[in-house]
Structures are given as C-alpha cells and as structure tokens.
Amino acid sequence: MLRYTVRRFGQLILVVAALSVLLFAWLRSLPGGPVSALLGERATPESRAQLQAVLGLDRPVHVQYFQFLGRAASGDFGVSTGVQPGDDALSIFLQRFPATLELSLLAIVLAVAAGIPLGYVAARRRGGWLDNAGVVSSLVGVAVPVFFLAFLLKYVFAVELGMLPTSGRQNAGIDATRVTGFFVLDGLLTREWDASWDALKHLMLPALALSSIPFAVVFRITRAAVLDVLDEDYVRTAYSKGLTDTVIRGRHVLRNAMLPVVTIIGLQTGALLSGAVLTEKVFAFQGVGEALAIGFERRDYPVLQVVIIAAAMVYVLVNLIVDLSYAVIDPRVRT
Numbered sequence: 001m002l003r004y005t006v007r008r009f010g011q012l013i014l015v016v017a018a019l020s021v022l023l024f025a026w027l028r029s030l031p032g033g034p035v036s037a038l039l040g041e042r043a044t045p046e047s048r049a050q051l052q053a054v055l056g057l058d059r060p061v062h063v064q065y066f067q068f069l070g071r072a073a074s075g076d077f078g079v080s081t082g083v084q085p086g087d088d089a090l091s092i093f094l095q096r097f098p099a100t101l102e103l104s105l106l107a108i109v110l111a112v113a114a115g116i117p118l119g120y121v122a123a124r125r126r127g128g129w130l131d132n133a134g135v136v137s138s139l140v141g142v143a144v145p146v147f148f149l150a151f152l153l154k155y156v157f158a159v160e161l162g163m164l165p166t167s168g169r170q171n172a173g174i175d176a177t178r179v180t181g182f183f184v185l186d187g188l189l190t191r192e193w194d195a196s197w198d199a200l201k202h203l204m205l206p207a208l209a210l211s212s213i214p215f216a217v218v219f220r221i222t223r224a225a226v227l228d229v230l231d232e233d234y235v236r237t238a239y240s241k242g243l244t245d246t247v248i249r250g251r252h253v254l255r256n257a258m259l260p261v262v263t264i265i266g267l268q269t270g271a272l273l274s275g276a277v278l279t280e281k282v283f284a285f286q287g288v289g290e291a292l293a294i295g296f297e298r299r300d301y302p303v304l305q306v307v308i309i310a311a312a313m314v315y316v317l318v319n320l321i322v323d324l325s326y327a328v329i330d331p332r333v334r335t
Helices: 002-029 033-039 045-055 061-073 089-124 129-143 146-160 183-189 193-210 212-230 233-240 245-273 277-282 288-297 301-329
Strands: none
Touching: 002 061, 002 301, 089 129, 089 183, 089 193, 089 212, 089 245, 089 277, 089 288, 089 301, 129 212, 146 193, 146 212, 146 277, 183 193, 193 212, 193 277, 212 245, 233 245, 245 301, 277 288, 288 301
C-alpha cells in the first residue's frame, strides 16, 4: 500500500509540473498580456518597457518560467487588477474558496445520495417504470444546460414561490460571526442557528442546479456497473448458496460495482471544485467560479493564475484520493 501511494504521489508531482508549463505558456499567449491589463489603454511605449522590466518580462522565457515557479511556491501571484483591484490575488482565492467548496460538497452529496441508490434500484428492476423514469431523468440532467436550469429554479422557487433566496451566500441583515469561511458551519460552531439556516437556504438552489449533471452521470454509471455485476457467475453462485439479499448486495454486488462509480464521483467532484462558473454567476455566489469569470472579463492575470493553479491542484488531489480508494475497495489494484 505504501509503495502504491508513493508511486501515485510521484505521478501527481509530474502532472502539476506539466500543468505549470501549460499555464505559463497560455497566460503569456493571451491578447494584451499582463502589461496591457495593468497599464490600460493609455499605456505608452516607455511605460510598457519600464513595467516589462519590473515584471521581468524582458528576460529569456526559461528565466521567466523559473521566476514564475519561485513566486508561485512562495504564494506571490501578484495583485488583482479586476476582481478586487489592489488586493492580493492569493488572498482573494482564499476568501472565495470556502464558498465554492461549500457549494460543491453539497452538490456532490446530493448527486451521490440520489444517484447511487436510484441507479442500484433501477438496475435491479431493469425495464420497469422506475428504471425507465431514471434513465429519462438522467438524460434530461445531462442535456439541460446548467445555467438554464439555474435560471429556471431561481424563477420558480425564488421569484414565483418565494421559498428560497435569489442570490448571495447569506442575508446581509444577519450579523453572523465568521470563523472558518463556511457559513453553514460557522453558524453551527457559534450556535447562531438562524445564520446557519439562512446560509443553507442560500445554498439549496445553486447546489440543486450544480448537482444535475453529477447526478445523471453517477446514476447511469451505477446502473451500468450493477447490471454488469449482476450477470457475473459469483453472484449467481452466491444466490445458489442461499445467501441473503443483504449479504449479496453489500459484499458481492455493490462493492464490485463501486470502482467505476468512485472514478466518476472523483472526476465530478474535481470538476465542481475547480469552479462552478455559470452557477455562481447566476446566483451571485461570490466563489472561485465567479472570480474566474470576472478575471477573464477584465484580464486579471494574477487572479487567473492562482485560480487555475489551485483548480488543477484540487483536481489532481481528488484523483489521487480516488486512486487510493481503489486499493481499499479492491486489493487487487495494489498489485
């Protein structure tokens, strides 16, 4: 197990190194570059040359890359020019990341809590009305764009019915104590129940919209994996031995069907954590996704750098956890 973990961690380092090269090359190929973003339209050739010298952009490319790595390793990504002008880019990410993490975790919990049980039941009752309804709903979940579903949920439940808030993370009139940056958790820790409940209500609509695609994917993968396992000889042998349904479901069916399901859950979680741009924009959720969208609009290169690097790190870390979970679920993977 230790050797397997070390090997996977080494692969993670190589992936991050390759991503840093791609990010460095991509950001410097964007129109205008950081100099135009900082100086604006009134830049003169003299001011551009002076700022290029200050930023080290007049040096060879390989020197710029290693300087970029050194600054990134020390947390120095520069100062925001568009998202929150004048603020440190890393501080902006750290302020906004709890919002995206809170939203993404609730979305993936909803998707998994509904997708795995429904996928299993649909596979056990293949061809029935529940199976057909599940397949149709999963197709709708994949086909309907997230931003359209977000606007639809917002209109129905917030505007028409008035059941849930339309935007933001918490009511501005609530004087809540900030501890961790996770508003629901902060309310629980400080026993400010009204603040925690209000934050949860603000989470519900964006989390439902964001969970639509993960739910559809988890449902379909679970259903397909369970159908494959149900046709295996060892499952028929277990039934012929007279084992109970509970033992067969837990020990023979679900455990063997979990490998592809865990894979897709990891990929979906990484995708959600890397920034739910459209959902956060629709609900003005003030997370990493919204910062990324504003950064592109206003060419805020320092914020783009830290958000993209952090998103890549989160993605590879989630996939490392998925790889390690393989070895726990199926001991054959370790060999």
